[in-house]
Amino acid sequence: MAYQDEITHMDRAELEALQLERLKKAVVYCYEKIPFYKENFDAVGFDPYALETFEDLRRAPFTTKQDMRDAYPYDLFALPKSEVKEIHMSSGTTGVATVSGYTENDLKVWGDCFARGIGYAGGDENDIVHVCYGYGLFTGGLGAHYGGLNAGAMTIPMSAGNTKRQIKVLQSMGSSIICCTPSYAMYIADTAIEMGLDPKKDFHLKAGIHGAEAWSNQFRANLEEKLDYKALDVYGLTEVMGPGVAIECMEQTGLHVAEDHFWIEILDPETHEPVPDGEWGELVITTLTKEATPVIRYRTKDITRIIPGECACGRTHRRIDRLHGRTDDMMIIRGVNVFPRQIENVCTGFEEIADWYQIELTRENSLDVATLKIEINPDFPMDEIRKIEDLQRRLEQALKDELATKIKVKVVEPYTITRSEGKAVRIVDLRSEEEK
Incomplete structure (x- = not known):
């Protein structure tokens, strides 16, 4: 059985009941624990104690990246620093960095979410997960690392860089699932070919979990041809958790959202009104279980859509499409x-x-x-x-x-x-x- 198979195959009615229960607690938790949310909710007349339906959440104000920058470093933390065990930060290249904190349970949830992706890729305790996202404040490396550990797999913390060493390890240690940006996976493949190797024969990969940047279907096809594996997309962002918010399964028909931990909306970027399933809009995320730095209605600026219908894999968690772009890279x-x-x-x-x-x-x-x-x-x-x-x-x-x-x-x-x-x-x- 794949990792967390029972959760990802929940009956939709049971899953939505769980989401609503957690959403009610989340808005009250933010209101009572974080002054920013109390002030913003009160300013627009949103009563978190009166939320009864998912539609009621639309009355709540958005949280933006600028709000998080203004709160740097700790003003959006819901708990004292003594209860926070780890922090991660955005690069801050376009302004002040945003900070995300994690309790012990937050780290467990993060690892569980990414581990689902390893399960989606057909991975289990018999696999070797090769992580060459960057470790450190960037969420990629440790997110994938925690996922490998929670899936029970042997996990190799390679980090990014030193490509020839990456290739040697891929050859010699039997890495079966690689986690990195798609462009770095291509760079590894091209470098190996330049070295006279044949990645199809000299590597042992069956899947890659690639995110942190947009990549086309043709780029995916080229990767799969060179590495002879399945390339799966993963979505995440520092402000919400990190990689693992949504991950593709082997069907490659959209990314399954970890809906037991996140409530998602797809809104028209201009009117902020919901768009029907199948139509493109801006992804807005509310965390349902985050303890250290929960967020309500975070505007991601990422353009995607909800894919209608059920996935052929049988998992019931809704799927978002691979990112069409960002409102700020337009x-x-x-x-x-x-x-x-x-x-x-x-x-x-x-x-x-x-x-x-x-x-x-x-x-x-x-x-x-x-x-x-x-x-x-x-x-x-x-x-x-x-x-x-x-x-x-x-x-x-x-x-x-x-x-x-x-x-x-x-x-x-x-x-x-x-x-x-x-x-x-x-x-x-x-x-x-x-x-x-």
């Missing part, structure tokens, strides 16, 4: 809203180009300009200028047809775009602050 190019994922999806139709790309943003004549730099496949004749120019024209036209705006294309030689041992850098903003 580019406005000549008045048109564009997400990097949309550009990547167009590129998958061109077999001449590889998986590595960057989008450079510049400004010309008071207009924002996006230039797609993308690598050619190694077996394509880069020295044949006419073929390169033709490829660039065709790709520019395909992007214009799909996005209704102009994206410049610059095809570059293989392995010239900088690789990362963590998250891939997809957008490079070369505009000055004055230009923005």
Whole structure:
């Protein structure tokens, strides 16, 4: 039996009753324990003691990343520091870092949620989980590590970097499930091939659990072809818990949300009204069991949708689609809203180009300009200028047809775009602050 099979196959009516019971406790807990929530609830007239239905939660105000930055470091903690056993933080690269605290039970829940993903991947105590997300304040490494331990698997805390050592361990120790960003998994595969290895024969992987960045279906297909395994998506964020909020099963038809621990809403980003299942909107999350730093109606800025219907795997927890993008990584190019994922999806139709790309943003004549730099496949004749120019024209036209705006294309030689041992850098903003 897979890890926590009983929980993930709960009868929907029983699961929703459990969610509502926990939601009632969560809003009261936040109101009584955290002054920020008391002030915000009172300001809009939201009475947490009167919540009776899921719809009642819509009267509660949102929590935003800026709220969490303003509360740095401890103002959103519900418990004294003596009861908090671990903290994690966002990078803070775009402002003050956000902080998430964990009690012993919070850490157990986190490990349990990620361990479900290991079960979804067919893993158990007989597997070897190779973790090469970064350890430390970033939630990736320890989230996957706790998941491996809770699943009963042997867990190797490799962390990110030292790629040739990663490859040696993958060869020699029989790692069967790898946890890292999808771009780093590709970097490992490409490096192994450059070293003269065949990952299909020299590695022992059956699955990868990859998150922390958006990646296309074609990128997934390329990964699976090179590594001969199943590549599964995982979703999470520091402000809520970390990786494990939702994870794909082997059906690869959406990420199962750990609904016993999280209540999710999909809202129109502008009107904040719920959208029907199947329609895209912003993901808003309320924690149901978090003790140290619970959040009510956290606006993730991630664009996804609830996938209607039941999964063929038989699990009853609802699924969200793989991320379409983020409201804050949306580019406005000549008045048109564009997400990097949309550009990547167009590129998958061109077999001449590889998986590595960057989008450079510049400004010309008071207009924002996006230039797609993308690598050619190694077996394509880069020295044949006419073929390169033709490829660039065709790709520019395909992007214009799909996005209704102009994206410049610059095809570059293989392995010239900088690789990362963590998250891939997809957008490079070369505009000055004055230009923005």
